[in-house]
Amino acid sequence: MQVRIRCWCCQLSTFVTLVAIIQTVVYLVIASLTVAWVVLPYTETVLPPTMDSYLWLGQSHLRQSVTVLIISLGVSFSGILSSSLLLVGVRTQSRYLLVPWVVVNVLVLLALLVTGSYLVMYFTLVKEEKDYVLAAMSSSLIMISIFLIFITILVVKLFIRMKQKQLFLRVASSFRGSRASINYNYKINTDTVRSNISGYSCNSASETVVC
Numbered sequence: 620m621q622v623r624i625r626c627w628c629c630q631l632s633t634f635v636t637l638v639a640i641i642q643t644v645v646y647l648v649i650a651s652l653t654v655a656w657v658v659l660p661y662t663e664t665v666l667p668p669t670m671d672s673y674l675w676l677g678q679s680h681l682r683q684s685v686t687v688l689i690i691s692l693g694v695s696f697s698g699i700l701s702s703s704l705l706l707v708g709v710r711t712q713s714r715y716l717l718v719p720w721v722v723v724n725v726l727v728l729l730a731l732l733v734t735g736s737y738l739v740m741y742f743t744l745v746k747e748e749k750d751y752v753l754a755a756m757s758s759s760l761i762m763i764s765i766f767l768i769f770i771t772i773l774v775v776k777l778f779i780r781m782k783q784k785q786l787f788l789r790v791a792s793s794f795r796g797s798r799a800s801i802n803y804n805y806k807i808n809t810d811t812v813r814s815n816i817s818g819y820s821c822n823s824a825s826e827t828v829v830c
Contacts, residue, residue: 650695735760
């Protein structure tokens with residue numbers, strides 16, 4: 620039973636570790652691309668270094684860019700932090716460090732699911748000119764959210780397995796302690812009986828000599 624739990628935890632821990640590393644890289648790429656998308660239009664490579672650059676792009680575009688940048692950096696920071704805690708939790712077998720990753724991942728998959736569903740409905744039902752290409756591209760967000768649901772279930776299973784493993788080790792340790800205590804008490808009782816028997820034998824021998 621112990622070997623089976625340990626093997627299952629090792630396989631699941633390896634997979635979860637790989638997923639955490641991939642997610643960390645993905646969040647870093649998203650943050651880098653967002654920063655580049657926001658910053659590059661205001662650099663010298665695109666626009667001349669004048670004060671009219673912001674007016675040329677428009678204040679509405681600037682506000683939208685800043686909003687997208689803040690949201691992207693916030694999500695990326697939360698994802699990187701939760702993935703790092705997940706790696707530490709798997710490494711140290713601390714199951715409570717898996718909880719932040721589960722919370723962040725659930726929020727992300729819900730956002731992707733709602734956004735993807737809204738875009739698919741907008742491009743196929745609401746918009747007058749149907750755009751099935753954009754609807755198909757938007758459905759990729761739904762597929763990603765489904766994949767994240769599968770990953771989240773595996774991390775929750777790992778959390779449960781860690782709890783079972785710690786409980787099993789605690790019971791086994793308690794059992795070994797009880798067994799050692801029983802053996803120690805048995806040894807003390809045996810030594811006491813032997814000493815009593817030897818003392819009784821000595822007393823009998825002494826009485827025989829006196830007689």
